[in-house]
Amino acid sequence: MENFYLVLVVVLFALAISDLIVGVSNDAVNFLNSAIGSKAAPKWVIFLMASLGILVGATFSNGMMEVARKGIFHPDQFYFAEIMVIFLAVMITDIILLDMFNTFGMPTSTTVSIVFELLGAAVAVSIVKIKTAGGSVVAELYHYINSEKALAIISGILLSVFVAFTVGAIVMYFTRLLFSFEYGKNLKYFGSSFGGLAITAITYFMLIKGIKGSSFASYALESGETIQEWAKHNTLTVLLISFAAWTVIIQLLRWIFKIDILKVIVLVGTFALAMAFAGNDLVNFIGVPVAGFKSFQAWVASGVSPEAFSMEKLAGKSSTPIYMLLLSGLIMVVTLIFSKKAQAVTKTEINLSRQSEGMERFGSSMIARLMVRSSLNFNKSLSRSMPTTLRESVSRRFTPISLGPVNHPETPAFDKIRASVNLVTASILIAIATSLKLPLSTTYVTFMVAMGTSLSDRAWDRESAVYRISGVFAVIGGWFLTAIIAFTVSGVVALLISVGGKFLIFVFVAIAILMVVRTQFLFKKRNAKANEEEEEAFEEKDGAEKVMQKCKKHCVNAIISTNKVFSVGIESFLQENRTDLKESIALKDALNSKSKKIKSKIFDTLSKIEDHVDTGHFYVQVVDYQREIAHSLNFLIQPLFEHLDNHHKPFSEAQASELSELVNKLDEFYNQCLHVVKENKFDGIDELVAKRDAIIEYLKKTEKNQIKRIKSKNVNTRNSVLFFNINSETKNLLMHSINLIKAHRDFVTYTVENGK
Known part of the structure; x- marks a missing residue:
C-alpha cells in the first residue's frame, strides 16, 4: 500500500x-x-x-x-x-x-x-x-x-x-x-x-x-x-x-x-x-x-x-x-x-491596451x-x-x-x-x-x-472603445x-x-x-495559420516585385478556394453527402474570414505599398472583389446545406445532370483563371470573358429548362427557389472573378510602372 x-x-x-x-x-x-x-x-x-x-x-x-x-x-x-x-x-x-x-x-x-x-x-x-x-x-x-x-x-x-x-x-x-x-x-x-x-x-x-x-x-x-x-x-x-x-x-x-x-x-x-x-x-x-x-x-x-x-x-x-x-x-x-x-x-x-x-x-x-x-x-x-x-x-x-x-x-x-x-x-x-x-x-x-x-x-477612443x-x-x-x-x-x-x-x-x-x-x-x-497571414501581409520594406508576388498569392488562393468550394459543394449536395458539404462550408467560412481580415487591414496596407493613387485604387478593387466572391459563395452554399440538412427532396436527374455539367465548366474556367494570374498572361483575359459569357448562356438555358419543369409541375416551389439561387449566385461569382483578375492586372501594371 x-x-x-x-x-x-x-x-x-x-x-x-x-x-x-x-x-x-x-x-x-x-x-x-x-x-x-x-x-x-x-x-x-x-x-x-x-x-x-x-x-x-x-x-x-x-x-x-x-x-x-x-x-x-x-x-x-x-x-x-x-x-x-x-x-x-x-x-x-x-x-x-x-x-x-x-x-x-x-x-x-x-x-x-x-x-x-x-x-x-x-x-x-x-x-x-x-x-x-x-x-x-x-x-x-x-x-x-x-x-x-x-x-x-x-x-x-x-x-x-x-x-x-x-x-x-x-x-x-x-x-x-x-x-x-x-x-x-x-x-x-x-x-x-x-x-x-x-x-x-x-x-x-x-x-x-x-x-x-x-x-x-x-x-x-x-x-x-x-x-x-x-x-x-x-x-x-x-x-x-x-x-x-x-x-x-x-x-x-x-x-x-x-x-x-x-x-x-x-x-x-x-x-x-x-x-x-x-x-x-x-x-x-x-x-x-x-x-x-x-x-x-x-x-x-x-x-x-x-x-x-x-x-x-x-x-x-x-x-x-x-x-x-x-x-x-x-x-x-x-x-x-x-x-x-x-x-x-x-x-x-x-492588443487591448495599445495606444494606436x-x-x-x-x-x-x-x-x-x-x-x-x-x-x-x-x-x-x-x-x-x-x-x-x-x-x-x-x-x-x-x-x-x-x-x-x-x-x-x-x-x-x-x-x-x-x-x-x-x-x-x-x-x-x-x-x-x-x-x-x-x-x-x-x-x-x-x-x-x-x-x-x-x-x-x-x-x-471612439474608434476602438466598444x-x-x-x-x-x-x-x-x-x-x-x-x-x-x-x-x-x-x-x-x-x-x-x-x-x-x-x-x-x-x-x-x-x-x-x-x-x-x-x-x-x-x-x-x-x-501556423497566423504565421502564414503575417507572411502574406504587406511590409514597408517590400519592393515592387514583392508587392506583386503577395497580391498574386492572394488572388491565386481566392481562385483555388472558390473552385474547390463550388465543386465540392455542388457535388456533395447532389450526392446527399452531408459530411462533404459541411467541409465545403468550412472552406467557404475560411475564405470569408480571410478576405474579411485582408479588407480590415486595408488602411495599414495602403500606408505601406508604393505611394501611388492608382496602385492603391486597384489594390482596393482586388480586395473588394475577393469579398464579393466570398459573399456569393456564402449565399450559394448555405442554402444547399439547409436544404440537405432539413431532408428535403433531392434534385431530379435532369437537374443533377445540368449542375454536374456546370461544375465541369466552372472547373475549366477557374483553371484558366489560375493560368492567367500565375503566369501574368493578361492577354488571355478576353478568352476568359468569352468563356464566362458562354457559361452565362448555359445558365440561361438551364433556367429555361427549369421553367419548363415548373410548367409541367415536375418540381415544387422550394426546389425552384434553390435552383434559381444557384444560377443567380453562379453568375455573380463569374462576374466578380473576372473583375478580380482585371483589377489584379491593373494593380500589377501600375505597380511595375510606378516601380520604374
Missing part, C-alpha cells in the same frame, strides 16, 4: 511540473506585457530581469503554502486516502483548464482555478463521506469546508478586480497630468524623483511587507532580532534611505550615461512584478503536491491505515524546503523563455455600446460644466503623440510612462496581498490595472467560466475516483495527457 501512495506522490509532482509549465505560460503576461508592450529593452534583457525576479520571489512563497493545506477545507476532517483524492483531482483539473485557456490566448487566473478546484474536490469527497456515514449533506458539510476562509479568499479575488482597475485609472490620470505624452521636458525636473519614488514603493512592499512569511524571515541577526522584526522596526529608515539613494543613483545614471529613467523603472518594475508573481502564485502550482508529500510523510511515520489516518497535522505550521522553491523557480524561468503559448496570451492583453488603432481582436457587444454611449454623454455634461481654459489645458496633457508606424513590429503599443505605472501599481497591490497571505489573482490585478491605465490614457470594452468583458467572462469549470470538473473527478476506485486516478491522468497533447496540436495549427 505504501508503494501505491508513493507512486501517487510521484504522479502529483509530475503533474506539478506540467502545471508549472502551463501556469507560467498563462501568467507570464502579468509581468511581461508592460516591458514588451513599451519596447523598453531588448527581449533578452526583459527576460533576464523577469527570471531573476522569479527566482528571488520563489523564496517568498513559503507562507502562502498554507492556503493549499488548510485555506479551503478543514484537513482534520479527512483521512490520508481522501486527501490524496482531493489533491489529485485538483492537479488533473488544473492542467487541463489552464492549457485550454493558453491555447486560445486568453489570460485566466491560476489562483481562482486552484481555489475553486480545491473547493470542488473537497465538497465532492465530503459529500461521499457524509452519505456513506448516513448523514445529512446540508447539515454537516460546513464541518468539512473552511467556508469563512474560502469566502474571504473569493471575495478578496473579486474585490481585487474593482480595486485594481480603479487604482490603475487614478494613478495613471495624475501621472499623465504631470508628465503628459510629451514627457521629455518634465522628466528633466521630476524624472529622478518619480523613479526614486517608484522604486522605493517597490522596495517597501517587496522587502518589508513581502518578507513576512518568507523562507528567510525568521533568520536571526547579530542583534538578536529576526530579519522580519528588523524590517518592521526600521521601516521609515529604509524608506528614506531607499528614496534618497534611488533618486541620486537614477540622476547620476542620467547625467553620466544618459540612461533612460523610465527604462530603469520598467526593468526594475518587471523584476518586482515577477518577484511578486512567484511569491503569490507559486503556491498555485506546487502547493498541492507539497501538501501531498507532507501528508505522505506523516502517514508513513504513523503506521496507520490510509483510510484511518487523520490529516490534522496539515492544520499546523509547515515549511517547504528551499531547494523545492528554487527548482520550481528554474522550471518557471525556462518555460517563460521558450513558451510560445505565453507569447499568445501576452498578445491578447497588449488597428485590427481589433474582439467584436462589439450591446453592453459595450451602452457603456460607451453613457460615457460620452457624461463626458459632454462634465465638459460643459468645466471652465474652457481648464478643459483645454487638461486636454493638451492627454493629446497622444505618434509612437511610430501603425502595426509595425518595432512600434511600442504604449509609452514607458504607462508601462511604469502598470508595473509599480500592480506590484504594490500584489505585494500587499502577499504580505496579508491573501492569494489574490495576479492575473486579475495586472490585467485590470492595465485596462484602468488604458482608460485614463484615452487609449480607448471593441476594447467587449474584449475586457470577454476576458472577465472567461474568469467566471474558470471558476465554474474548475469547481465542477474537479468535483466530478474527485467524486468518480471516490466512488469508482483508485484505478480511475490513472485513467484521468491519461485523459489529461491526451487533452494537453491535443491542444498542443491545435495551438500549432493556429500558430
Whole structure:
C-alpha cells in the first residue's frame, strides 16, 4: 500500500511540473506585457530581469503554502486516502483548464482555478463521506469546508478586480497630468524623483511587507532580532534611505550615461512584478503536491491505515524546503523563455491596451455600446460644466503623440510612462496581498490595472472603445467560466475516483495527457495559420516585385478556394453527402474570414505599398472583389446545406445532370483563371470573358429548362427557389472573378510602372 501512495506522490509532482509549465505560460503576461508592450529593452534583457525576479520571489512563497493545506477545507476532517483524492483531482483539473485557456490566448487566473478546484474536490469527497456515514449533506458539510476562509479568499479575488482597475485609472490620470505624452521636458525636473519614488514603493512592499512569511524571515541577526522584526522596526529608515539613494543613483545614471529613467523603472518594475508573481502564485502550482508529500510523510511515520489516518497535522505550521522553491523557480524561468503559448496570451492583453488603432481582436457587444454611449454623454455634461481654459489645458496633457508606424513590429503599443505605472501599481497591490497571505489573482490585478491605465490614457477612443470594452468583458467572462469549470470538473473527478476506485486516478491522468497533447496540436495549427497571414501581409520594406508576388498569392488562393468550394459543394449536395458539404462550408467560412481580415487591414496596407493613387485604387478593387466572391459563395452554399440538412427532396436527374455539367465548366474556367494570374498572361483575359459569357448562356438555358419543369409541375416551389439561387449566385461569382483578375492586372501594371 505504501508503494501505491508513493507512486501517487510521484504522479502529483509530475503533474506539478506540467502545471508549472502551463501556469507560467498563462501568467507570464502579468509581468511581461508592460516591458514588451513599451519596447523598453531588448527581449533578452526583459527576460533576464523577469527570471531573476522569479527566482528571488520563489523564496517568498513559503507562507502562502498554507492556503493549499488548510485555506479551503478543514484537513482534520479527512483521512490520508481522501486527501490524496482531493489533491489529485485538483492537479488533473488544473492542467487541463489552464492549457485550454493558453491555447486560445486568453489570460485566466491560476489562483481562482486552484481555489475553486480545491473547493470542488473537497465538497465532492465530503459529500461521499457524509452519505456513506448516513448523514445529512446540508447539515454537516460546513464541518468539512473552511467556508469563512474560502469566502474571504473569493471575495478578496473579486474585490481585487474593482480595486485594481480603479487604482490603475487614478494613478495613471495624475501621472499623465504631470508628465503628459510629451514627457521629455518634465522628466528633466521630476524624472529622478518619480523613479526614486517608484522604486522605493517597490522596495517597501517587496522587502518589508513581502518578507513576512518568507523562507528567510525568521533568520536571526547579530542583534538578536529576526530579519522580519528588523524590517518592521526600521521601516521609515529604509524608506528614506531607499528614496534618497534611488533618486541620486537614477540622476547620476542620467547625467553620466544618459540612461533612460523610465527604462530603469520598467526593468526594475518587471523584476518586482515577477518577484511578486512567484511569491503569490507559486503556491498555485506546487502547493498541492507539497501538501501531498507532507501528508505522505506523516502517514508513513504513523503506521496507520490510509483510510484511518487523520490529516490534522496539515492544520499546523509547515515549511517547504528551499531547494523545492528554487527548482520550481528554474522550471518557471525556462518555460517563460521558450513558451510560445505565453507569447499568445501576452498578445491578447497588449492588443487591448495599445495606444494606436488597428485590427481589433474582439467584436462589439450591446453592453459595450451602452457603456460607451453613457460615457460620452457624461463626458459632454462634465465638459460643459468645466471652465474652457481648464478643459483645454487638461486636454493638451492627454493629446497622444505618434509612437511610430501603425502595426509595425518595432512600434511600442504604449509609452514607458504607462508601462511604469502598470508595473509599480500592480506590484504594490500584489505585494500587499502577499504580505496579508491573501492569494489574490495576479492575473486579475495586472490585467485590470492595465485596462484602468488604458482608460485614463484615452487609449480607448471612439474608434476602438466598444471593441476594447467587449474584449475586457470577454476576458472577465472567461474568469467566471474558470471558476465554474474548475469547481465542477474537479468535483466530478474527485467524486468518480471516490466512488469508482483508485484505478480511475490513472485513467484521468491519461485523459489529461491526451487533452494537453491535443491542444498542443491545435495551438500549432493556429500558430501556423497566423504565421502564414503575417507572411502574406504587406511590409514597408517590400519592393515592387514583392508587392506583386503577395497580391498574386492572394488572388491565386481566392481562385483555388472558390473552385474547390463550388465543386465540392455542388457535388456533395447532389450526392446527399452531408459530411462533404459541411467541409465545403468550412472552406467557404475560411475564405470569408480571410478576405474579411485582408479588407480590415486595408488602411495599414495602403500606408505601406508604393505611394501611388492608382496602385492603391486597384489594390482596393482586388480586395473588394475577393469579398464579393466570398459573399456569393456564402449565399450559394448555405442554402444547399439547409436544404440537405432539413431532408428535403433531392434534385431530379435532369437537374443533377445540368449542375454536374456546370461544375465541369466552372472547373475549366477557374483553371484558366489560375493560368492567367500565375503566369501574368493578361492577354488571355478576353478568352476568359468569352468563356464566362458562354457559361452565362448555359445558365440561361438551364433556367429555361427549369421553367419548363415548373410548367409541367415536375418540381415544387422550394426546389425552384434553390435552383434559381444557384444560377443567380453562379453568375455573380463569374462576374466578380473576372473583375478580380482585371483589377489584379491593373494593380500589377501600375505597380511595375510606378516601380520604374
